[in-house]
Amino acid sequence: MNRQTKTDILRAGIAAPSADNSQPWRFAWNGDELDLRIDASRSGHVSDTRYVLSDLAAGACLENMIIHAWSLGYVADLETFPSDDDELWVARVRWHRDPGCDQSEPLAGAIGQRHTDRGFPWRGPISTDTQARLDAQARHVRGQRLYWPQTPRERKAALKLIRQAETLRFRSPTLHAELFSSIRFAVGWHAACEEGLAPATLAVEPPIRPLFKLLRRPVVMTMFNWLGAASVLGWRSAWLPIRLSPGLCLLVIPSTARSDVLAGGRALQRVWLEATLAGLSVQPYAAAGVLGLGFVPVEPAFQRLLSDLGAALSELCAPGCGLVFLRIGHAQSAADGRSGRRTLASFGDFP
Ligand SMILES: Cc1cc2nc3c(=O)[nH]c(=O)nc-3n(C[C@H](O)[C@H](O)[C@H](O)COP(=O)(O)O)c2cc1C
Structure with a gap:
């Protein structure tokens, strides 16, 4: 494998999505073998x-x-997970040329196009044919599937879960600190940044921007929470856009074993690339699923809500663990702000 091919492969890797644009990846080449590790300095928090x-x-x-x-x-x-002694070592990949490989992979063309779109409203409908293609991409990875809330009761239950989880991100001081620390207010409302969330990608309406920025201060958030700010933000960031979008599905993984979560990430990406090929916009909502697992150390006052979230999610999509909701629709316009990436050199020491 020549140097350019290796570089191209890594560039495709870092175009992937990551929560809060944390880009928690480390790469190391050893000949044609590639090790993928989780970056200790960008992972493991809250x-x-x-x-x-x-x-x-x-x-x-x-x-x-x-x-x-x-x-x-x-x-x-x-x-995957080659060593029990190294929890950050996610995978070793051995690449080899295969004469049987026909090189036609339509999803490859979507890697550079895929992005998170938090705008709304999005038009519909999502055809059953498209839905079937997204389902097939999830199932391409063993054990993974998508669950689509169908009936009004199921949709209502899913919406409630997502809204509660998003609201908690503003109510819990721990989650609030985590959320706002990932937003790079210093770059302003129009520029991109190479790590973390640029304000431009958040689809916050211009008149609300100064207040939203003020809410990064814990004391201001607490004060506004007495007036119900967290509920309003949960409604605005989750309930309203999802209500106005034609598609909502949930990635369901077989268990919380790390190998299943990793496989879930692979399925998530295939679904997202297929949606991109179909001209669809996607916004993930991970809080309900991740908080519902019960691992996240929030304040004791909110622990009950976490277990309620977990129970409601299991009831909705059993068997398996519902992990990431995807809001899907046809965007009316191209997203104006895209998330940046760090330089390739910052992901490892390459020869
Ligand atoms: C596991 C995971 C969870 C995510 N959770 C959310 C979320 O809850 N809300 C959201 O708006 N975006 C979420 N995202 C999208 C990321 O913020 C986004 O991928 C990142 O900022 C990079 O931007 P890009 O997708 O446009 O490349 C999530 C992405 C991943 C991979």
């Missing part, structure tokens, strides 16, 4: 307890690399 979010991002990164390499004629032999 919502990423037990590396659930990092494993999802690692799975998405891995899938992007596998898809791109295939389009170049390389097949991946994958060994």
Whole structure:
């Protein structure tokens, strides 16, 4: 494998999504073998307890690399979590040329186009044919599936769960600190940034921006919470856009074993790339699923809500663990702000 091919594979990897644009990946080449590790300095905090979010991002990164390499004629032999002694070591990939590899992989063309779109309203409908193609991409990864709330009762239950979880991100001081620390207010409301969330990507309406920025201060958030701010923000960031979007589905993984979460990230990425090919916009909502797992150390006052979230989610999508909701629809316009990425050199020491 030449140097350019290796670089191209890594570039495809870092185009993957990650919670709060944390990009928690480390790469190391050893000949044609590639090790993917989770970056200790960008993982393991609050919502990423037990590396659930990092494993999802690692799975998405891995899938992007596998898809791109295939389009170049390389097949991946994958060994996941190669060492019990190294919890950050997610995968070792051995690449080899395969004469049988026909190099046609339509998903490869969507890697550079895929992005998170938090705007709304989005038009519909999502045809049953498209839905079936998204389902097939999730099932392409063993054990993974999508659940689509169908009946009004199911949709209402899903909406309630997501709204409660998003509201908690503003009510819980721990989650509030985590959320706002990932927003790079210093770059202003129009520029991109190479790590973390640029305000431009958040689809906050211009008149609300000064207040939203003020809410990063814990004391201001607490004060506004007496007036019900967290509920309003949960309604605005989750309930309203989802109500106005035609598609909502949930990635369901078989268990919370790390290998299943990693596989969930791979499935998530395949679904997202397929949606991109179909001209659809996607916004993930991970809080309900991740908080519902019960691992995240929030204040004792909110622990009950976490177990209620977990129970309601299992009731909705059993068997399996519902992990990430995806809001899907046809965007009326292109997203104006895209998330940036760090330089490739910052992801490892490459020869
Ligand atoms: C595991 C995971 C969880 C995410 N959770 C959310 C979420 O709850 N809300 C949201 O708006 N975006 C969420 N995102 C999207 C990321 O913020 C986004 O991928 C990142 O900022 C990079 O931007 P891009 O997808 O446009 O490349 C999530 C992404 C991943 C991979």
